Amino acid sequence: MGAKAAIVYIGEGLPRDALRNAPPFDPVASAELAEAVLGAPVSEVGRAPLAASTWPEAPEISAVSFPDFDLVCFKPLAQDRPSDLTEWIRAMSPAGNACGVFMYSVYDYLSMAVWEHGDVRRSLSLTPDEGILEDLGERYPFETAFWNGDHSIHDFAPDYPFPFHPLELGEATLGGWFGFHLEGVPNAGVDAWSIEMPCYRRTE
Template structure:
């Protein structure tokens, strides 16, 4: 499967601890959140482990409402330029901060973004062949070793960046949410297979 993800969290503070409260998911609030994405009634359709929920089927939304945090996963969030989502993100955030990570290892595309008060704080998207697609705002501390070339991939002549985009996107997952799909785990990580996220489809 590789690394594929399209996940955004809405939170007053930081979302890193949200999935550690998985037992506190509110089913009804999660359904209402999914309906905002689907634009109509949402039908519950079971649950997926988080490592699969971050890239659900087309037309499917994985949504979870925790105390103080809401998380949505659906493919349409994976835009070439995350800033194009700002209008929708602002509507869904309702004054909260938003953190998003997007990647697709088949096309070597990856990106992440953070919004605050309806505006982009940081948005980065890239592909290994094209390079930078969007680069807005100041770099975060977790990015800096990548730009310095500390995570270069020897022999990867197809990559025009000093690192592989998927590696940086997985680091953004670790930084924002506390898990990775690929890469080394550390003491701050939890196992995404142990967290189940509600799945919703459009009604009818």
């Protein structure tokens, strides 16, 4: 699996519902969003579909602002412990509501988190080399099958430290929350190739 993602949704409800009905984005507000994340003026350097924007190459950031929600794709958001983003979420979201999925296939790294009213509701982060780095809050129902071994990889990787592959859980989370997948299975209601994401860099 080669999935890579560092994507955060800032808004009410699930991003999959917001993305299904998203109006045209606001280019001015999108640039301001990128500037707020980077803490510096930015210049737009191109646009690409959301499906190809979940892991922008450094030092770029993909950010888009709609009237009711924001979407940010930025590598530094992929933290070992997603709870470390809590103060940033509070600063970026007036209501403190957000969710994020972070995956990096090179290390079989996955982290995922949901914030409600400025506090962490659920945070999970793990890699096979470092184990479980963070596991906060009640597990979502869709996680249960993974932890119970219903998606076990032990038949061909008997020594793998988890009863599932982290990227498989990551894809399930991305599909359940954001409505699309990066690899392996059809999208779950959102055509991520039809959603345009502007990409920015700090202004020289």
